[in-house]
Amino acid sequence: xxxxxxxxxxxxxxxxxxxxxxxxxxxxxxxxxxxxxxxxxxxxxxxxxxxxxxxxxxxxxxxxxxxxxxxxxxxxxxxxxxxxxxxxxxxxxxxxxxxxxxxxxxxxxxxxxxxxxxx
Amino acid sequence: xxxxxxxxxxxxxxxxxxxxxxxxxxxxxxxxxxxxxxxxxxxxxxxxxxxxxxxxxxxxxxxxxxxxxxxxxxxxxxxxxxxxxxxxxxxxxxxxxxxxxxxxxxxxxxxxx
Numbered sequence: 001x002x003x004x005x006x007x008x009x010x011x012x013x014x015x016x017x018x019x020x021x022x023x024x025x026x027x028x029x030x031x032x033x034x035x036x037x038x039x040x041x042x043x044x045x046x047x048x049x050x051x052x053x054x055x056x057x058x059x060x061x062x063x064x065x066x067x068x069x070x071x072x073x074x075x076x077x078x079x080x081x082x083x084x085x086x087x088x089x090x091x092x093x094x095x096x097x098x099x100x101x102x103x104x105x106x107x108x109x110x111x112x113x114x115x116x117x118x119x
Numbered sequence: 120x121x122x123x124x125x126x127x128x129x130x131x132x133x134x135x136x137x138x139x140x141x142x143x144x145x146x147x148x149x150x151x152x153x154x155x156x157x158x159x160x161x162x163x164x165x166x167x168x169x170x171x172x173x174x175x176x177x178x179x180x181x182x183x184x185x186x187x188x189x190x191x192x193x194x195x196x197x198x199x200x201x202x203x204x205x206x207x208x209x210x211x212x213x214x215x216x217x218x219x220x221x222x223x224x225x226x227x228x229x230x231x232x
Binding site for chain 2: 031033041042043044045048092096107108110111112113
């Protein structure tokens with residue numbers, strides 16, 4: 001299993017500022033994901049952050065707005081840049097533990113989320 | 120691209136009623152399917168997953184799901200719900216060619232005590 005922590009757990013920010021969210025995992029993982037969950041909606045994948053390579057962004061998300069760092073196998077950051085009220089959401093870090101290719105023993109774990117409110 | 124759809128946006132049941140939440144997936148080669156639950160104010164938790172073998176999958180908390188290939192479905196079931204089952208339920212599929220999990224829109228389950 002994997003235990004994931006995120007900092008901060010919540011924040012209230014002013015329009016035009018930036019916030020960096022940290023994700024720490026208690027074990028080494030190759031595959032790490034950042035999701036957004038807007039109020040009453042499902043999870044939307046922002047990007048996949050694998051250590052040793054550039055993050056891969058989903059349609060509608062760009063590196064300038066959501067820069068990601070992945071310095072090692074246990075840590076990642078997501079920055080929400082130049083925030084607007086539309087960025088108010090819960091941001092979730094997630095990891096996939098693989099047992100040599102996706103198999104019945106592989107599981108995706110989620111962090112507790114960072115609740116962001118932009119005024 | 121692979122995708123999942125959940126047609127029930129909000130389901131309201133009384134305690135002890137039987138539950139079935141719908142999930143349909145789009146075909147995309149090897150199918151790997153999941154159900155996650157998010158209790159109010161808590162993390163997403165894995166309820167169960169299907170990779171291969173027995174199409175009837177048993178998960179935690181008395182939940183089960185049946186993979187029906189001919190119907191492209193992976194519905195979640197529980198014979199008798201409890202008030203503590205009140206939560207948001209997400210169906211998901213592993214999109215193998217892109218190495219990522221895709222989530223459905225979610226179903227909010229409300230249980231009347």
